[in-house]
Amino acid sequence: MQPTVASPPGLVLAPPPALTARNTSLTYVRGAVGSPICVAVAVFAACVGLGYAGLVGALLSMVAVIVMGVSSTRYAFVRRHLDRQAEVRDRCRRESARLKLLRPTGPVRQQQYIELRELVEEIERSDPNEAKRFDMQDLLDHFVRLATSHQRCLEALRLAGSHDLPHTIALTDGTRSKRRRDIMARRLRHREECLRRVEQLADELEAIDELVRLVAQRVACPALDPDLEREIERRLWELDEVDAALQQLSA
Structure with missing residues (x-):
């Protein structure tokens, strides 16, 4: 069962990928035949076969290599x-x-993403289970x-412009028509809505940044071994037993 992770307010974690996608035998065969190693060996075998037996030898050599590649997919390694x-x-x-989507956002946001990506890679190297639990790659996609x-x-x-729209619009201004005043009011409302949305998105971006750094901190800090205290207590008990035995012998 996939554990649920509580997210900070305003942050929506992306759902984990579907678990129904599984590699089939045909997928492995296609991957083996199209791998660079198989292609290189097939070309080399075709050249050798062409030199020894002409076109027929080249075709037979390529077919033999392909058959070997297909049969090798039976092995687990x-x-x-x-x-x-x-x-x-x-x-x-x-x-x-991701980098293509981030291109219009500017160098500051791209640098922030690169830092988060490096932290995620460090988390995956240190604790793959923790990285899967928090869906770190999906979190980068959400960012x-x-x-x-x-x-x-x-x-x-x-x-929308920052100076061409007034902060207040006089509804009784006779120099402007009613239609123009209505359009300017709509533009002003839309600009205020954009400002609120920018603040909300910026807050969610910073929340993701803090969450990734929090997970990195958790992974970097080693957990205490619960058996450590018991081991120390056992050794102290053995020392007490030795001291008691020596006292009995000396008495």
């Missing part, structure tokens, strides 16, 4: 290697998508989505 390679590709693809929304709100504020 080959499947583990393919799983690791697939995980690395997925992480690279995920990281590339990127919030940063993108925050930047879009800032762009909306830039379009």
Whole structure:
């Protein structure tokens, strides 16, 4: 059962990925045949076969290598290697998508993301179970989505302008038509809404930053061994027993 984690106010953790996706035999076969090692060996075998037996030899050599690659997927260590390679590709693809989304947010937000990513990687190296429990990769995805929304709100504020809209609009101003006053009032309300949303998104971004740093602190601090106190007490008891035995012998 997946444990639930209480999140700080205003912070919504992304749900964990679905557990129904599982690698099938066809997935392993496709990964083995398309791996760089299998492709390199197939090309080398084709060149050797072409030199010895012409085109037929090249085709037979490639088919033999492909058959060997397919049959190797029955072994557990080959499947583990393919799983690791697939995980690395997925992480690279995920990281590339994040950086692409963060490109319009500016260098400050990108640097903040890089620092959080390094902390998450350190957590995954130190305690993989803790990283899975708190869904750290999904938390980084949520950070990127919030940063993108925050930047879009800032762009909306830039379009609204900071000086061309008055803070108060005189409804009885005869120099402006009723339609114009209504439009200016709508723009003003939308600008105030954008300001509130920017503050809320900024607060949630900082909450994610604090949460990642908190988990990193928890992982970095080693937990106390519950048996340590019992071990000390046992040794003290043995010392008392030795002292009592010596006193009885000397009496």
